[in-house]
Amino acid sequence: MKDRVRRILGRLSPKADALLIANSVDPHLDGSFFYTFEVPGGLFEGSVAIGLPDGRLHVLSSPLEEESARQAAKRDPSVEVHVMTSGNKERLVQEILKREVPSKPTLAVNFHEVTHEAFLALGKMLPEAQWVDATAAIRQERGVKDANEVARIEEAARIGSAVAREIPSMLRAGIEEIELAAEIEYAMMKRGASGRSFSTIVGFGPNSAEPHYAPQKVRLVAGQSLVCDFGAYFSRYACDITRSFHFGPRDEEMKRVHETVFEAQRAALDLLRPGVAGEVVHAAAQKVVDASPWKGRFTHGLGHALGLSVHDAGVGLAPGVKDLLEPGMVVTVEPGIYLPGHGGVRIEDDVVITKDGYRFLTTAPREYLEVGA
């Protein structure tokens, strides 16, 4: 992606002669590798991408993924693929840089996603280089999605939304949390997801009061609320959606909790537009919860950037975030209220910031819904 490489390097000050993206072993891969090199499949463990100010990209691939890499390079003439065989990686990197950049170059690295070990290895490989941090430049570039990226997140969100609509029909007394999680993930895959973008959260009753709960062999009982937080990957891009339901008979308090969370999300959405700081949007949702009987029960940030990762580089909606929203940013909006020992409600949608507001990428109904027990 010639433009992406050029723009990242263009944002750096002082200028760097090249951008080096170094993957380690899965899961210690740099999402920016796949931001600059659009290859549909493969892990590219140990691979290095070397981006140049004119936008060209050298990619070192292992023989395992050579075929994928070469096909991707055919579609993008700014990419040149080199095959690493055991032992020649260091020499390849040195040779490419010798050809492309001055001696004693300034090289930019994504400190946010490179391992310390991989960074030290680069330093050993290139002892004359000066190193600068590309984290902020990458964050700014990856934070604002282009139309192609939005389309991929939107497709992931379409899959997630379709599955969210199916959840009520999956519920029955006695279903286990892990069983429902399996059904949700299967439904996403059947609809074209390449996988889940994170470990699905399904919490019944008191377990729904823990925001980062992991599903267990716990059965659904009539009268419980439940939280389902899940997401699809599509073409390497993530969505992230949460829907909360009540498995009847009614619990009046949980119904009012749901309505309050819905109202908090509404208040936040109303503020979404370019030029608004992330913390301001969070505060609007917080204010609604804190004016309710459940003051203090909204215990996490309102939202995060979304893209190649589910917790993506970019402006989030949380206390202390002074960064301003810009058109093309994709964020989650996910207020929640958690009553320990009883239950929780979270409603989460993905939106893209537009010229004068926002647009929903997720579309499933978000209102209070009672499913017959």
Next chain:
Amino acid sequence: MKDRVRRILGRLSPKADALLIANSVDPHLDGSFFYTFEVPGGLFEGSVAIGLPDGRLHVLSSPLEEESARQAAKRDPSVEVHVMTSGNKERLVQEILKREVPSKPTLAVNFHEVTHEAFLALGKMLPEAQWVDATAAIRQERGVKDANEVARIEEAARIGSAVAREIPSMLRAGIEEIELAAEIEYAMMKRGASGRSFSTIVGFGPNSAEPHYAPQKVRLVAGQSLVCDFGAYFSRYACDITRSFHFGPRDEEMKRVHETVFEAQRAALDLLRPGVAGEVVHAAAQKVVDASPWKGRFTHGLGHALGLSVHDAGVGLAPGVKDLLEPGMVVTVEPGIYLPGHGGVRIEDDVVITKDGYRFLTTAPREYLEVGA
């Protein structure tokens, strides 16, 4: 896990006053965090674990996962949980270290899994500290699994093997690679997996000749070979299994390829025992392939360590690996032969090294199997 913390610090030379494990944002988490702190659920993004030579562990948890962290600490009295609120993380780390270690301490960090950014943040937090690399010590400790870890990998492998046995019944003309991948992952979840340990590989016909292929909307056609490479997570531990099938009618060449891969695996397995170097085991499989008509078509390492990660810290079976196998090591044994444009065969099993040999953790049939088209 008092013993694990103590043993890692005991292996370091020169000695360190404490081990610091720092998580960043998912997927940039350190598997060693969950090696020293046994907590069943949660991501623990931004968390820090501080291990001391006597085995005690301080864990900083966000409020999101406080409940899980506290319950885990109840089961392990060597763990003390501290809740990070926004802005107090740095102060908490400083206070704990002030109390527990001398001023100007030597602190060990897992360079292999910490991001460079997180490492720099630790340096800023603790400007008087000396830093040493705990990678080798952690690799040695994590490389040899205790009975509890083997039991968890074995359960993951039991799930993977059961699903491998089901694959023939899932095959039909016209099924898509991504559909079969969805069925495989669903079957693992239904059998109790908490997720897949990596992105499932399903390749039909020519696509099976690419070892790290990602499944597409490509349909199965009679006469094709196929490769299915997948794994379950169970209780944070991974398995990794590959089975190859032929969807009839017979292709005599692919049948002989399968038999050669089977024989290559057999030759490698026969060597598995404590005291043998990883490269020696690889060479045995390589030799079988290179004595066949498919010389040079085994294009990757024979196997890798398996544990908390699917490509785990530990001794692998690959060219250049001089490290010796030890009882308790868990490795994959996965020779393959790839015929570009035609098809591939890979057979992968997980084994634990025993006192005088090895024991299979995966159990599904590995012989050539023709499924009726």
